[in-house]
Amino acid sequence: MTDQYNNTISRRSFLTNGAIAAGTIAVGGGVLGAFNLNSVRAADEVVQSWPLPYVQLDVEKAKELGYWGYMSSQCSYGAFDAVLSQLQEKVGHPYTSIPADMMKWGGTGGAGWATLCGALIGASTAINLVVGKDANTLVEELYKWYTTFPFPEYMPPAGKAGKAEGKLVTSACGSVLxxxxxxxxxxxxxxxxxxxxxxxxxxxxxxxxxxxxxQMLNAYHKKMFTPVLKNAESVGECMTCHGKGGTLENTRGKMDCIQCHDDVDTNNLLGHIKQQWNL
Amino acid sequence: MTDQYNNTISRRSFLTNGAIAAGTIAVGGGVLGAFNLNSVRAADEVVQSWPLPYVQLDVEKAKELGYWGYMSSQCSYGAFDAVLSQLQEKVGHPYTSIPADMMKWGGTGGAGWATLCGALIGASTAINLVVGKDANTLVEELYKWYTTFPFPEYMPPAGKAGKAEGKLVTSACGSVLxxxxxxxxxxxxxxxxxxxxxxxxxxxxxxxxxxxxxQMLNAYHKKMFTPVLKNAESVGECMTCHGKGGTLENTRGKMDCIQCHDDVDTNNLLGHIKQQWNL
Structure with missing residues (x-):
């Protein structure tokens, strides 16, 4: 945070004028009835403190919510709603002010572009809503698990499937895309x-x-979460040269390199370099 | 929405018990002071209607908010906060109940994994917060623009840069990753x-x-938004066989295929097929 930020962004007055203490809830304007922009100015409001309060949630219910959320509005909405709607029910405000629909865009990996898996988009957002500085540790563990898990495991009760009945072939795809x-x-x-x-x-x-x-959120909030999974082997190998502090340091990321790039024989790095530089 | 959903997910009672009319704001529990889970049950609350109400926002302010949001908490937070904090200031509730911090996970394309550009993760979420069924049309236009725009254009005032002063080389990378x-x-x-x-x-x-x-949100809400950009050429070509209704129909997505896959000579599709099948 710099002076420039404080000087130019009047929104900061929310944070400096309002007495937001950790663990307290900032309350909205208490507007009743029809929406009227003029009656709901932010000057006397404070922004919701973060992360939001968490209570232990039901894993089995999350499966059903995620599954039927997908059937209603695709993957990103489903995974986000699986957490959010339980918190809306168990906690209420401020979760009831957050519409799960805002994450619909993540379906098919972002508006149909098939980038980051939409279920991970929704789940990552849900995690970050209720976890502060450690959020990325949980998100990363989820991504590593995703790349090695043979999906799908969940199976709806017989005769109750949303799209197709019966057991489905599984695959672990090695990618979060x-x-x-x-x-x-x-x-x-x-x-x-x-x-x-x-x-x-x-x-x-x-x-x-x-x-x-x-499962991870429950464990984390019981102080029982420990990340255990590792990155794909290629990440460590390639990033020795291409990553932070490497000779080249010309990229970023933790996706398995050899899914899109040719595998490199670590005993013949000279050959790899010659090939890249057309030598 | 299916009967199964209504039968198994008690959250639905929010939506059926509460009288949510389009264009009205659903109000939280009106809790004051210290947070107390027991006093904030959801039974008497309704979930925020969606999309949220929009007012015209300041494009120049969005640049500053996005830039300094990045300097504070990376790209995804920055782009989300550039929209959200203006709405928190201009509208107040329910925006003040939504913490921009929930999108921090998108930094470096998702917890450092470098998938979908974090600025696009934050921006897509902001779009979907205030746009309903047309959200993906705006998100897609943003993605297409992103792939062809020579970043960066914005330049902070001299002596006020967050990380490095002066003009920077630009590049249009052809990808949303x-x-x-x-x-x-x-x-x-x-x-x-x-x-x-x-x-x-x-x-x-x-x-x-x-x-x-x-810019897009302002135009959309003035009924002046028309998408004009096209997908990368390879998407149309490759998806003729690999996409919906194609002979193979074995993938999804709209990212430029030839950034990760070998280009295909459309005059020699037989050669491409032979190569793929090792014939």
Missing amino acids: CHASVSDWCSVSKYRAEGKERSERCGRLTADVSAKTV | CHASVSDWCSVSKYRAEGKERSERCGRLTADVSAKTV
Whole structure:
């Protein structure tokens, strides 16, 4: 935070004028009835303190919420709602002021672009809503788990499936990207990418991600969470040169490098360098 | 929405018990003072209606908020806060109940994994907070613009930069992925990926994305938004076979295919097929 920020951004007056103590809830304007912009000015309001208060949630309920949230509004909404709606029910305000619909954009990895898996977009946001400085430790653990987990595990009760009944082929895709995750499952299962079975698979995957998220959040808030998973091997190898402090230091990230780049023989780095530089 | 959803998810009682009319604001419990879970039950609360009410925002202010938000808490927070904090100031509740910190996880493309650019994660969430069924049209336009825009354009006043002063080299990276966006800019600028210049570049990029987002939101809410940009050429070509309705239909997405996959000579599709199947 710099002086420039304080000088130029009048929003800071929220934080300096309002007495926000850790563990207290900042309260809105108490507006009743029809919405009227003029009657709801922010001058006398303080911004919600963060992270929001957490209570232990139900893992099995998270699976159902994630699954049916997917069937209603895709993966990102499903995973976010699996956490949020339980907190709306158990805690109420301020969760009731946050609409799960705001995360719908994450469906199919971001408006259909198939970048970061939408279930992870929704789950990451849910985690960060209730976890402060340690949020990325949980998010990273979720991502590492995702890359190695053979989705889908969840199975709805017989006769109650949203898109397709029965057991589905599983695959661990090695990537957090929707594009790779779907392609890998289609390759293994032989189902079509826009078919009802693939959609069912993503619904069940959303249930699995939602459950894992709630398991981690419950453990973290009981001070029983310890990250245990490692990055893909290629990340450590490639980032020795390409990452922070490396000779090249020309990129960032923790996705498995060799899913998009050619594998490199670590016994022949000279050959790799020559190839990259056309020598 | 299915009967299964209504049967299993008690959260639905929020929506059926509360009289939520379009255009009205649902109000929280009106809790004052210290937070007490027992006193804030959701039974008598209704969930915030969505999308949230929008007022015209300041594009120049969005740049400053995005830039200094990045300097404080990275790209995703910066872009989200550039919209949210203006609405907190101009509208107040329910925006004051939503903490911008919840989007910090998106920094460096998701907890450091360099997937979807964090500025786009924050901006997409901001868009979806205030736009309903058309949200993905705006998000997609933003993504297409992002892939072709020579970042960074924004420049802080002389002597007021957060990380590094002066003009910076620009590059249009062709991708919405942080990993590709950073790598491309490092390749063009010759700066290191973890250096202050790259960080400055991402701060300015966050300002640019924030401004574009507010421009689009302002236009949309004045009924003056029309999407005009097209997908990368390879998407149309490759998805003819690999996408919906294609012979293979084995993937999803709209990222430029040839950034990660070999380019295909459309006059020699047989050769492409033989290569893929090792024939």
